[in-house]
Amino acid sequence: MTSTARLYTPAAVISVLGLIALPVGLVLVAFAQELSQLTATQLRNFAAAPGLSQATLYSLLLAALAPLFACYLALAVSAGAVQRTPVWLSPLLSMPHLAFAVGLVFLFSPGGWLVRAMHGVSGAFAIPPDWAFLPERSLPTLFTVLLLKEVPFLVLMIHSACSQLPVERYRQVGQSLGYSRTTVWWQVVVPELLRRLTLPMAAVIVYSVSVVDIPLLVGPNVPGILAQEVFSWQQDFAPDAATHALLGSVLLLSLTLCLLGLNRLHHPFYRWALVRVWRRGLTAPGILRQLGRGGMGVARLWLPLMVAMTLAMLTALVLWSMASGWFYPQWLPDSLSVALWRREWGYIWPIVWTTLLIAIPCACVALVAALVCLEVQNKQRWPQWLVLLALLVPQLPLVVGWQYSASAYHLTPHVGWVFWAHCVFAFPYAYLVVAGDYQRYDRHWLLVGQSLGYSPLKCWFTLMLPMLRRPVLYGWVIAFSVSVAQYLPTQMLGAGRVVTVTTEAVSVSSGGDRQLLSFYALWQFILPLIALLLVAAYLALVSRRRNA
Amino acid sequence: MLELQHVAIVRAGQTLLEVPELSVAAGKVGMIMGPSGSGKSTLLLWLLGQAPEAFDITGSLRLNGEPMTHQSVSERRIGMMFQSALLFPHMTVEQNLFFALPKQSAYRTKAARTERVGSLLAAVELSDKAKTMPGTLSGGERARIALLRALINEPKALLLDEPFAALDLHRREEVRQWTFAQIAQWQIPALLVSHDLDDRPAHTQQCGPLLTIANGVAQCSTHA
Incomplete structure (x- = not known):
């Protein structure tokens, strides 16, 4: 030794x-x-807990869809350049989820900056709308926060995985066979990447299942997502609360195991779908291709959008912390102090x-x-x-x-x-x-x-x-x-x-x-x-x- | 003098390479040729003291009569050059050479170190590159600094693992002759792995044994 x-x-x-x-x-x-x-009665009481099935469904939807969307957005963002890890990743990664969520709400909630700006420009929204962009507390808001915040992490993981693959060679060979760089990326590189992303995706799924502080701030309430409910049971002193928290944790673990199982199937399913497309010589319908091109365009804009959004969030947080009176629909606070x-x-x-x-x-x-x-x-x-x-x-x-x-x-x-x-x-x-x-x-x-x-x-x-x-x-x-x-x-x-x-x-x-x-x-x-x-x-x- | 005896490289129970005997005298360049995957580079790594873990290697190595087989890389004092120059990218050319100066030597003071490195760089006409970062050097300059770094450490032997392969034809000949001249000047035995017979020294008196590997057996001969 x-x-x-x-x-x-x-x-x-x-x-x-x-x-x-x-x-x-x-x-x-x-x-x-x-x-x-545990006793059978305790189990029955837990199963009958109000809002349990809805909370479980929320968690399932959130933890299945937010990581999946984040994964494909990160893949689209990375399609442009994977030669070196972008320097902007670290600032985006280091921003805490909670501050990001608060900033996002300040920008896009019904009383947020964007609605105020629209009122200033067009006179619309004289009172804060119920539906505009992101409600202050809802599943879509929570979904958006998790989706946007996980993309930088997955981009980092994609860059790390790409360093183990001859991506540029694949592209050169693909282009010599008449395919575009984008087609080679999605049909040759991505199947390889998805296999290597199984573990990072598992981490994102697990985080989405069990996150508590973000749902407490921007997530739905009564009921919240399952993790929120378990947390509130754990903090509660009611007779059944401790057992509910224990069984809720077990349910959360079971949910996680199911989602991790699905995550393992993601990569084989993508390959299977791709092979079917090749075998049948299918081409995507025109509208889908247009959508795909539009999506790639948005992905290319993701970095400037994220940077602009982060700066706007920082500004909004600073202004709110110093605002002495900032009532709707004012664009800026009355005065700063x-x-x-x-x-x-x-x-x-x-x-x-x-x-x-x-x-x-x-x-x-x-x-x-x-x-x-x-x-x-x-x-x-x-x-x-x-x-x-x-x-x-x-x-x-x-x-x-x-x-x-x-x-x-x-x-x-x-x-x-x-x-x-x-x-x-x-x-x-x-x-x-x-x-x-x-x-x-x-x-x-x-x-x-x-x-x-x-x-x-x-x-x-x-x-x-x-x-x-x-x-x-x-x-x-x-x-x-x-x-x-x-x-x-x-x-x-x-x-x-x-x-x-x-x-x-x-x-x-x-x-x-x-x-x-x-x-x-x-x-x-x-x-x-x-x-x-x-x-x-x-x-x-x-x-x-x-x-x- | 570098001497090898009864060296066998075994992988997963199969003998990859056997070298019954090989000796290279000071100032001479021994050469190893063989197909890819025949164990040439593994042999060099074993000589350096860092055999890959997947291999079971037996045999003996002596340098100037001293047994080396059980010594670590840092104790052996064998210089190594790879296909890539591997200059430390966070150090200037001068710092790369400072790093290689022997610790227990006359170069303890900064003045002595600076003088030694300066004189060596001047001798190879690279004085103007002393404060340069390796990333800005040409391939030929990088190869020459890498060799200088290995030599300034006063090694007992030098191992060269296809050090000219990455150079273009013009620079290759220039660096090759310069390298062999340095080996002759410093009077150390060198062992060169290459696919190209043209990589051997031009002067036959500097040529050491030629080890040709075929079907896992190394045959030793003198250069033609």
Whole structure:
């Protein structure tokens, strides 16, 4: 065993035990114990719970369709260029879902900026319409948030998968046979990509099934989606609530398993459909082709649209947080003031501090664990699903299981548990961001370094790490952003004693005070943005020094 | 002197390559030729100390009479050049050479290091490239800096895995002759893997043994 392997293997074992085996193992044990004490009456009561079937249907629709649409949009976006990972991905990835959802509502809700702008231009909508664009709380709004927010992640995964395929050769061969680049993309490259996207798609599906903070803000209520209902049962002190939460978690897990099964069939189904089309010599009807061309055009506009939308969201959040009186249908606030900022500053500062105290070390732990696992994977072929297990198990049952374990072992809520839970969820994202470049790295460089007399560890630090500076630092930013955005583990394992900008933003959202909500959503937006800007500035400085 | 004895490369129970004996004297260039997949590059990696895990390799390697078989890559002090120059892209040309200077040597002070690197770059007429990033160099310049980097480390032997294959015909001949001149000047044994018999040194007195691989057996002969 080399000195590097002697160092990496124990670190990898600690990472796997602490961030994969322990969290999943605890849940399995806790659920087994709790389920063994159930009675038939409790099961009947759960089945008769009001809104259960509707909530399940909502979850099923949401988690089946939003990832699917996001997948094809990401494929269409990536059809243009896959040679290098776009630099704009990291800013879009690092933006927390919650801040994105709040921003989207401020732009497209019936009382949002777009409707106000239309009133200003045409005089329409003298009162906020019921139907316009995205209602403040509805399944379509939740669907739109999840769809738009998952596209950057899937684009990143597509770029990573494309680096393992001779995409340009496929296109050249296809074009020499008379096919367009777009046809070659959808008929030759995409079937290969879909197979490689099974795991990232599974992660997106699992997230869509179990997300709670976004539905609490923009999702339907009474009933909400299943995860929302389970969360509210878990927070409730009614006699049946705990059993409902347990059985709801099991139902959520079963739903996830069904969707993951369907996800596995996605790639073979696409191939099967494609072969049928080829065999029969079918061509799409004219209108469908027109729609396809239109769709590709929209996909090409996706980046500028997303950038424009993100900037508009940021502006809307800033304006709302400073608005003193901004009534419909005014295009801009009556006046701007920093009164809210001044009033809330003393309160938010400790919350920001707590958020940073958890997120900064959490991102470091997640990144180190990801690097260690990637290094060990280079020698020993660990299956990737094992490393990504925390992404493949719905967050809500996982956290509910940890709560049961904590109560079984008489562990009091503590910031330490929150930190550990954040690490569990940040680690797979850090891994996914770094993995593509890490696995593509030409290890002959390390061999050259060693042949010059340096130890493998020294070569790793002086050669590999500086060469992978960009993905490693972006991996840190994404892990930091994931930690900042954690709601469920913070709320449930911290039992309200650990308050971060995310838990506070969700908490103030129920009050309906737009000004206060925008203030906290802005902070949730700003923290990862600052981290991202610092990393981007550092990388620019290094690049400038190198080119000087 | 680089000496190999009874080397066998086995993969999944099947012998891929056997080399009964091979020795290359200081300043000479031994050459290995054989079809793709015959184990040439695997043999070089084993000599370097990093045999791929899928292979089971036995045999002995001695450098200047000293057994090397059980030493790690960093302990062996064998220089290596691949088809790609593999200059470290985050370091300037000068920093690539600084990195390669032996640690326990006379070049501990910055002045001594700068002088050594400067004089070597001047000798190969690349002084103006000292502060340049590798990405801006031509293929021929990259190959020459890569060789210089391997040589400045004062290796006991040099392994060349098709180092000229990526160069165009014009530069190929120029870099090839320059490389062999450096090997003769530094007086180290070198082993070259190539598909092209034209890659052997032009002066027959610099030619080491020629190892031809056919059907998994290496036959050693002197260059014609």
